[in-house]
Amino acid sequence: MNMINLTIDGVKVTVPAGSTVLEAAKSVNINIPTLCYLKDVNQIGACRMCLVEIKGARALAAACVMPVSEGMEVHTNTAKLREARRVNLELLLSNHNRECTSCVRSGKCELQELCHQLGVDEYPYDGKKTESEIDELSPSIVRDNSKCILCRRCVAACNDIQKIGAIGVANRGFATRVGCVFDKSLAESPCINCGQCIISCPVGALHEKDSTADVWAALNDPDKYVIVQPAPAVRVGLGEEFGMPVGTRVTGKLAAALRRLGFDKVFDTDFAADLTIMEEGYELLGRIQNGGVLPMITSCSPGWIKYCETFYPEFIPNLSSCKSPHEMLGAVIKSYFAEKNGIDPKKIFVVSVMPCTAKKFERQRPELGHDGLADVDAVLTVRELARMIKAAGIDFVNLEDEEFDDVLGDSTGAAVIFGATGGVMEAALRTVYEVVTGKTLEKVDFHATRGIDGIKEAEVDLNGKIVRIAIANGTGNASKLLDSVKSGEKQYDFIEIMGCPGGCVNGGGQPILTATQRMTIDPKVLRAKAIYDEDEAKTLRKSHENPSIKKIYAEYFGEPNSHKAHELLHTTYTPRKKY
Amino acid sequence: MSLTNEQKEQNYAALNAFIEEHKNDRGPLMKIMQKAQDLFGYLSLETQTLIADALHVPVTEVYGVATFYAQFSLQPKGEHVLGVCTGTACYVKGSAAVLEEVERELNCKSGHTTEDGKFTIQATRCLGCCGLAPVMVIDEQVYGRLVPADVAGILDKYR
Numbered sequence A: 001m002n003m004i005n006l007t008i009d010g011v012k013v014t015v016p017a018g019s020t021v022l023e024a025a026k027s028v029n030i031n032i033p034t035l036c037y038l039k040d041v042n043q044i045g046a047c048r049m050c051l052v053e054i055k056g057a058r059a060l061a062a063a064c065v066m067p068v069s070e071g072m073e074v075h076t077n078t079a080k081l082r083e084a085r086r087v088n089l090e091l092l093l094s095n096h097n098r099e100c101t102s103c104v105r106s107g108k109c110e111l112q113e114l115c116h117q118l119g120v121d122e123y124p125y126d127g128k129k130t131e132s133e134i135d136e137l138s139p140s141i142v143r144d145n146s147k148c149i150l151c152r153r154c155v156a157a158c159n160d161i162q163k164i165g166a167i168g169v170a171n172r173g174f175a176t177r178v179g180c181v182f183d184k185s186l187a188e189s190p191c192i193n194c195g196q197c198i199i200s201c202p203v204g205a206l207h208e209k210d211s212t213a214d215v216w217a218a219l220n221d222p223d224k225y226v227i228v229q230p231a232p233a234v235r236v237g238l239g240e241e242f243g244m245p246v247g248t249r250v251t252g253k254l255a256a257a258l259r260r261l262g263f264d265k266v267f268d269t270d271f272a273a274d275l276t277i278m279e280e281g282y283e284l285l286g287r288i289q290n291g292g293v294l295p296m297i298t299s300c301s302p303g304w305i306k307y308c309e310t311f312y313p314e315f316i317p318n319l320s321s322c323k324s325p326h327e328m329l330g331a332v333i334k335s336y337f338a339e340k341n342g343i344d345p346k347k348i349f350v351v352s353v354m355p356c357t358a359k360k361f362e363r364q365r366p367e368l369g370h371d372g373l374a375d376v377d378a379v380l381t382v383r384e385l386a387r388m389i390k391a392a393g394i395d396f397v398n399l400e401d402e403e404f405d406d407v408l409g410d411s412t413g414a415a416v417i418f419g420a421t422g423g424v425m426e427a428a429l430r431t432v433y434e435v436v437t438g439k440t441l442e443k444v445d446f447h448a449t450r451g452i453d454g455i456k457e458a459e460v461d462l463n464g465k466i467v468r469i470a471i472a473n474g475t476g477n478a479s480k481l482l483d484s485v486k487s488g489e490k491q492y493d494f495i496e497i498m499g500c501p502g503g504c505v506n507g508g509g510q511p512i513l514t515a516t517q518r519m520t521i522d523p524k525v526l527r528a529k530a531i532y533d534e535d536e537a538k539t540l541r542k543s544h545e546n547p548s549i550k551k552i553y554a555e556y557f558g559e560p561n562s563h564k565a566h567e568l569l570h571t572t573y574t575p576r577k578k579y
Numbered sequence B: 001m002s003l004t005n006e007q008k009e010q011n012y013a014a015l016n017a018f019i020e021e022h023k024n025d026r027g028p029l030m031k032i033m034q035k036a037q038d039l040f041g042y043l044s045l046e047t048q049t050l051i052a053d054a055l056h057v058p059v060t061e062v063y064g065v066a067t068f069y070a071q072f073s074l075q076p077k078g079e080h081v082l083g084v085c086t087g088t089a090c091y092v093k094g095s096a097a098v099l100e101e102v103e104r105e106l107n108c109k110s111g112h113t114t115e116d117g118k119f120t121i122q123a124t125r126c127l128g129c130c131g132l133a134p135v136m137v138i139d140e141q142v143y144g145r146l147v148p149a150d151v152a153g154i155l156d157k158y159r
Helices: A021-027 A079-094 A110-118 A153-161 A212-220 A232-236 A238-242 A251-261 A269-289 A302-311 A313-318 A325-341 A358-363 A382-391 A413-419 A423-437 A475-486 A515-520 A523-537 A547-557 A563-569 B005-022 B029-040 B045-055 B059-068 B088-092 B095-106 B148-156
Strands: A003-008 A011-016 A051-054 A073-075 A141-144 A168-170 A177-179 A206-208 A225-230 A348-354 A378-381 A455-462 A465-473 A494-498 B080-085 B119-124 B136-138 B141-143
Touching (some): A021 A073, A153 A168, A153 B059, A232 A251, A232 A269, A232 A413, A232 A523, A238 A382, A251 A382, A269 A325, A269 A413, A269 A423, A302 A358, A302 A475, A358 A378, A413 A523, A423 A494, A455 A475, B005 B045, B045 B059, B080 B095, B095 B119
Parallel strands (some): A348 A378, A465 A494, B080 B119
Antiparallel strands (some): A051 A073, A141 A206, B080 B136
């Protein structure tokens, strides 16, 4: 590799050609302030916070887009730079809605942090403010442009990474704003509710539609029987909200905290992930044996599902008819559990804690319910749950580990890996292999399905029958994969698609890492590692070995894909127009 | 002017042909948008979506360009486009009162089109005939040295 030598603040640096000054500085632990820059997402040199002085250059340069060159002499910390950056920041603040005390991002805001760092102690350019136009029609995402600093990180996440194009930059000058075409709401746009925009936003211009008030109200209602279920990826994300390192497993503390919040039952979406494998695994076998529509594509990710319905409706017949796991559990709670315990399902309030904002939209789908009752009554993101735990005065970090409640809280290692890209595929293969071959799978780890590559593919030998599989994460990658299937270039039997890059571990409802953190930490990798560690630590690692799964089939559903299972655990999809 | 379905179809055929011819040019977006604006008089969401899909860019990008440049309009233009000059000379000579009278007479704000689709009112920059200030232009016809009382009579010719 062609290496380049330069000096930054007198420190000698050698980096690969093509690196930026910002990356070179980071490699020798020199932090240059940034705001619009977000590694792998947005690199446009717009905000001018990362200005540096380069010897011999006429003007100050933006480090995030300035490539290194041989012998370059860079200064990052001069009086001139500190002044230039501070004035830029003061100008950004001049029309910013500085409601910091009531802002959802207070304390975790990159703009606020920069003000501390650069010593902004007054607002010399106080002027006209961008009008507050809050778009809260979407069930998932709220946008408040009075806090937007026009960094375009959300636009890059939506357009370049996810290839949705729901939001863009409109108008010019002071009227410039980020939003949908013709001032439409996100709810009237092709937005898939993935929330990648939220976790890209440095400030409080984007956040999830808050459901904590609904959940508190249910918890305070003596007539309500309130049941909670956290998704697999929640247990590897939540700790970060309490200052724990990225990739910390907090399963036991999570169960304990939920119990302390006052939920009547603390179940686990992981149980339903095992149930999904039974239903989806048998659905796949059925399609293969009976000449059904192939490739079958997984249906756990509601961001992906809306993407498919909107951008690739021709693949709707390929979608597994399985509801997503938390919807399955909601349905099981309001039928099996309610009947068994003599509780009126109308009094049951099911709360899902999800790493996901699209689940808030999914919850409202009219087809996801039974007898006029929605399967799930409220969806909280990981961030919202953390806010509730803090509000309740629970010392999360020092909680003793507890277990989930019996039967609907029991799960295997196959369920927890749903949280990482490739996990549903691997979990399905563990079960399908044993069902088809009748043999015990000794090596349960399928390494071909793991890792954060955008698209993975492999062939699996099931007793002589070769099953061709593919995995895509992030809808941008899904689009590439589906195009190759559509053109006939590729043929597969089974495809897993997750709407977010890296899968649920990097979902739009997870704790937000700052751009500075994301320069050195990849949450997709660290949280996925925690997921696989959790899997390995489990005694049972195949869904069909879960004794509670065996029990529910014996007592209630009969067998996978039975009539009753179809009634409660499967769903339908609708083609959608972009506008 | 509102288009008949037949005109619309012809316009879309012409636009598609133009896109086909130019989509591989360097930076084709602006010229295709200009062509669409010429054909339709404005850029509807439908037209912008067609352009976006043909060029494989998000419609938000087309919309971003359409709202950045004043030359593009998002609304259909009226049968007659009426511009009142608000350049320096006309302004000093009282064009603000003329514009106000136009808005009152047509019951429509500047930048918009009357409900009956007859007039689109614009406050323009200098039209280059400052000697006639204050000036109003309807379609290609220039009316100069105006006072608000002249407005109703002139508009009557077009109503």
